[in-house]
Amino acid sequence: MGSQHKILILDDDSSFLELCRELLSTLPVQPEIRTASSGAHAIALLEAEPYSLLLTDLRMPNMDGFQVLAIVRRRFPSLRTVVMTGVAEDAYRTRAYALGIDLFLEKPKTTQEIKMFVDCVESLVVREDQGGFRGVQNKTITDIVQMESLSQSSVTLKFTNGPFVGKIWLLNGDLIDAEMGDLQGDDAFKKVISWKSGTFESLPAEPGRERRIMNSVQGLLLDSAQMLDEMAAGEVPGSGGAKAQSVSPLAALARNPGVEFLLTVPLGKAKEFEHYGCENPDKTALWAASTVERFNQLGDKLKAGTFQQIVASGSQRGVGLSAKGEKVLCVGFQRGRTTAQILETLKAITAQWVS
Amino acid sequence: MGLLDFFSGKKDAPLLERLPSGSFTVDREGNVLTSTLPRSVPEASVREIGRTVMDAMSSARDANLPLGEFTIHYSGLRITAREQRGGVMIFLAPLH
Numbered sequence: 001m002g003s004q005h006k007i008l009i010l011d012d013d014s015s016f017l018e019l020c021r022e023l024l025s026t027l028p029v030q031p032e033i034r035t036a037s038s039g040a041h042a043i044a045l046l047e048a049e050p051y052s053l054l055l056t057d058l059r060m061p062n063m064d065g066f067q068v069l070a071i072v073r074r075r076f077p078s079l080r081t082v083v084m085t086g087v088a089e090d091a092y093r094t095r096a097y098a099l100g101i102d103l104f105l106e107k108p109k110t111t112q113e114i115k116m117f118v119d120c121v122e123s124l125v126v127r128e129d130q131g132g133f134r135g136v137q138n139k140t141i142t143d144i145v146q147m148e149s150l151s152q153s154s155v156t157l158k159f160t161n162g163p164f165v166g167k168i169w170l171l172n173g174d175l176i177d178a179e180m181g182d183l184q185g186d187d188a189f190k191k192v193i194s195w196k197s198g199t200f201e202s203l204p205a206e207p208g209r210e211r212r213i214m215n216s217v218q219g220l221l222l223d224s225a226q227m228l229d230e231m232a233a234g235e236v237p238g239s240g241g242a243k244a245q246s247v248s249p250l251a252a253l254a255r256n257p258g259v260e261f262l263l264t265v266p267l268g269k270a271k272e273f274e275h276y277g278c279e280n281p282d283k284t285a286l287w288a289a290s291t292v293e294r295f296n297q298l299g300d301k302l303k304a305g306t307f308q309q310i311v312a313s314g315s316q317r318g319v320g321l322s323a324k325g326e327k328v329l330c331v332g333f334q335r336g337r338t339t340a341q342i343l344e345t346l347k348a349i350t351a352q353w354v355s
Numbered sequence: 356m357g358l359l360d361f362f363s364g365k366k367d368a369p370l371l372e373r374l375p376s377g378s379f380t381v382d383r384e385g386n387v388l389t390s391t392l393p394r395s396v397p398e399a400s401v402r403e404i405g406r407t408v409m410d411a412m413s414s415a416r417d418a419n420l421p422l423g424e425f426t427i428h429y430s431g432l433r434i435t436a437r438e439q440r441g442g443v444m445i446f447l448a449p450l451h
Contacts, residue, residue: 283418305430314422
């Protein structure tokens with residue numbers, strides 16, 4: 001594992017977020033911890049870059065934990081999820097597990113519970129490296145298909161990855177067919193084989209099934225392994241080594257203290273924005289560009305000198321705006337940051353952004 | 356004397372305008388209610404500042420960014436605006 005593990009914690013209680021951040025930053029794998037106080041912000045962060053694990057509360061205003069988990073299952077099926085809640089009722093537990101969570105934990109109160117909580121999170125993060133399917137933990141789909149093929153089994157393998165279901169049919173160890181959504185045959189097989197985790201079931205064989213895969217198991221597994229290697233190396237599969245688009249450079253700027261989101265937008269071209277972790281990037285980009293333009297014009301009229309920054313704060317968050325040439329930088333800050341803190345961090349981020 | 360006139364050059368010297376210092380309040384419609392600004396500050400400029408700040412606040416709300424306090428930093432002036440019940444209070448502080 002070359003890259004650092006990233007854990008996202010979602011809770012509307014800021015003091016619990018800080019406690020979790022402190023506890024989990026002591027893990028031996030030294031994960032990078034990010035926090036979100038609303039479901040919408042958590043989704044925006046998950047869209048910005050890949051995470052190893054999401055820890056979420058259930059009871060939250062506006063978007064509750066179940067709504068967040070439903071969206072996460074659909075959009076980020078391979079993300080491991082943990083519910084940590086003060087509500088320990090069985091109905092909640094059952095519903096959460098039905099949404100495909102990995103673990104349901106009560107919020108820790110005693111030293112022993114805290115230790116158990118940290119251990120559980122660590123084991124999940126470490127397991128993320130290894131992949132594996134429930135039922136055959138620590139075995140990849142490649143391992144499972146190879147085992148069934150070598151033992152000349154006739155079987156239907158069913159894999160579930162979040163909302164997606166994939167099936168692979170084997171007859172006397174030969175690969176007959178595969179299906180995943182609209183995909184069939186070789187394409188479906190390659191798609192399913194790329195899944196790292198989920199659930200696995202072994203169903204009875206279907207001897208009468210029409211053969212759609214003519215390649216050998218080993219041939220297809222080799223093709224798929226090459227494709228997965230290319231993806232792991234950050235290349236676009238089948239592109240001859242072209243690098244896939246890297247994570248937004250704004251993600252690096254978001255490491256500054258208290259930063260919730262970042263957005264850059266050219267003046268007069270509000271639709272051409274880039275963002276990291278912003279809940280409403282379209283509206284925010286439009287507002288940021290028009291506000292800087294507005295105060296630029298006001299500064300000219302008042303002969304107040306060069307526009308430098310705007311620091312604004314509200315009940316939910318703080319925002320800083322600065323500009324360089326024809327481009328505007330908009331930074332969202334967590335609630336509770338003082339105007340002086342926002343200004344200081346905004347200046348530091350602007351300097352990094354410009355350089 | 357002609358040479359001295361050239362160096363003194365009073366006619367071409369830029370007029371140094373003093374930036375306004377003080378505070379004022381505006382209601383939701385942008386009308387100036389109270390002001391401690393000197394009379395030399397044109398009323399149109401005061402209304403313009405109030406309108407710009409109110410527009411920035413209301414458009415922020417439209418973008419789901421409720422922001423009740425703004426500090427705008429220019430190289431020569433700092434404008435601080437605080438939303439209050441029924442309007443906005445604005446402080447102007449020249450920096451030089």
